[in-house]
Amino acid sequence: MTVPLRVPTSTLLVGGSAIADADEDVADLLAATPPDEAPVGPAEEPATADETVRFCLQLGEAMIDATAPVVQVQDALEHVAHANGLPDVEVVALPTALVLSTPRAAQTRTVAVSAGYRSLRLDQVHAVLEVADLAREGEVGPAEGSRRIAAAFASDSPYTAWQQALGYVTSAVGLALVLGGSLTDVALAAVLGAAVVGFEKLTSARAGPYRSIVVLLSAFGVSTVVFTASRTGLDVSLLPALVAPLITFLPGALLTTSVIDLATRQMIAGAARLAAGVMTLVLLALGIVGGANLVGIPASAVAPGGEQALGWPGAWLGVVVYGVGVTIRHSARRRAVPWILLVLVVAYAGQLVGGALLGSQVSGFVGALAMTPVALVVARHPDGPPAMVSFLPAFWLLVPGALGLVGVTSVLGESAGQGITAVVTAATTMVAISLGVLTGLGAGSWALANRWWVRERTG
Known part of the structure; x- marks a missing residue:
């Protein structure tokens, strides 16, 4: 039984095509299990x-x-x-x-x-x-x-505490590969990721109201080590080595969800989530700037990765490694892991295609557009997870949080021109991802209605 929403709906224009009733699409199509199954x-x-x-x-x-x-x-x-x-x-x-x-x-x-x-x-x-x-x-x-x-x-997690910690280290290694890190960056990401997860575990009992301090101290400690390593002459690409160990604090999913809320006219919720995400970015940036000033390196030196450790296959391997680590760290059900990896690969492939054809600012739109129908179809499978479970790791992979962190760090590090450009790029990326999701929901509704992936049995 379907009950229409009483609030008026709007029409969103995305890339020249109209998505009518966006609110109902977001609510209804994120359903995990169809009624007939x-x-x-x-x-x-x-x-x-x-x-x-x-x-x-x-x-x-x-x-x-x-x-x-x-x-x-x-x-x-x-x-x-x-x-x-x-x-x-x-x-x-x-x-x-x-x-x-x-x-x-x-x-x-x-x-x-x-x-x-x-x-x-x-x-x-x-x-x-x-x-x-x-x-x-x-x-x-x-x-x-x-x-x-x-x-x-x-319920207890299906994974033990040490397995979850190992999952965090694995996801940090995978993200370092995705961001184009060298072997040194990958090693630093693993070591610092282990230190961050250990510090988080140590402070978890009392970190509730003081989580912002944990975020700040973690960013300060990681940046101090990374900037010190870069001064010793090691081949360190600052972005992979800095961002990957701090992956647990990156508010990519929060920022993207806030834009979805804003796009569906939930202004208060969207603004609140956006403010919370920006606050986390500022805390991370303050910690990074503090570590940079302590070591004596300008925070504006934070830049994209350098030479990829394993060449072009390294990024694809990083997606898989990242996905496995995230599912363990965040305790996904074991039967859902292959489906989450599928959505991650599709999202990354769409991002690469979008970047090559339309530019980096629009790449997130194509990645989200590609992954959304796949997540909806996966949710129809008996072993498939709900669409939101597939979306969350994919949001983290599309890395709007990482882009925003670079921008805020540059602003605080007195590189205002570079910082403002990066912040605008991050904001554009978040909007693009959100609109990609909404457009994908429209495509997904057509696919689910027509069941084009199922051949009708005859005879």
């Missing part, structure tokens, strides 16, 4: 209005923690409420809060919860979005849905 759970007693409201709050809070676009959260909760007998629910979703009201019900209810304070693993994101998709179609009721979400939050 969703597993049906045991029948539940009809839920009361209070039980439905409590479940919607729990589900919405979990989806916000999973960094889902706000329009997807609102649409999912409206569908869930309608499926459980509350057709007139108003939802206000923000990155740090969720408000739900039933203004036209027999008994008016208005409730709110805080959100966005948890960082979910990929397997938890997978579980939450599965519950959302089943609940919006009425296949799972509030009682069972609440039980599944609670079980997902209480």
Whole structure:
């Protein structure tokens, strides 16, 4: 059952083509499991209005923690409420809060919860979005849905702590290769990545309200080592050696999601996420500038990679190595790993083609445009992860955070012209990626409607 959104929709023009009803596309097409293939759970007693409201709050809070676009959260909760007998629910979703009201019900209810304070693993994101998709179609009721979400939050990672740490080091090595690092850069990325993940683990118990200090100190320590190594005459390309070990702090997905929110007219949520992402970039840049000043090298020396360690195959190998490391670090389900790698390879290939044909500023658009239909088709497979699970590592790979970090670092390092150019390039990249996703959703809707990849059986 499909319930149209009550908010007016807009038409986005991307590359000369119109994408109508962008809000509904983002919300509906990010669904992980189609209704005709969703597993049906045991029948539940009809839920009361209070039980439905409590479940919607729990589900919405979990989806916000999973960094889902706000329009997807609102649409999912409206569908869930309608499926459980509350057709007139108003939802206000923000990155740090969720408000739900039933203004036209027999008994008016208005409730709110805080959100966005948890960082979910990929397997938890997978579980939450599965519950959302089943609940919006009425296949799972509030009682069972609440039980599944609670079980997902209480579950342990499929990987041990040392495996996750090794995954972080592996993803840093892969990103250094993707960024064109030399063998020295790759080795530095591995060593410093291990130091960063160790420091993060050491401070995790008390880092909640002080995470900004952890980000700042990590960037300062990494930059001090890298700039010191560059002064000794080692073959160090500063961008791969600096950015790759700090990958856990790069806000690429946050910045891109903020632009998606802005593109779908969620102004407050988009602005809040954008401000949070920019703040993280500023903290990283301050740490890098501090390390550069300590060593005596201008921070404007941060530049793209030099000689690729393994030639042109090195970047492709880096994508695979990065993907394997990210899935371990962020605890993706094992059966989802091959599909995530497929989306990563498609995104990187699209980025390369876009860069060759249209320039580096538009390369992210082509990469996102290529990966989005693939992620939607993958989500239809029985073993495929929800589209958001495939998107997140791909957003991290498209590296708007890295580009922005270079720009902010250059500005703080008194190279204003170079810095402003890099910041504008980063902003253009984020917009391009977001519009690529929206355009890909339009292409994905056509593909799903026509099922062009499935041959009809005859006879």
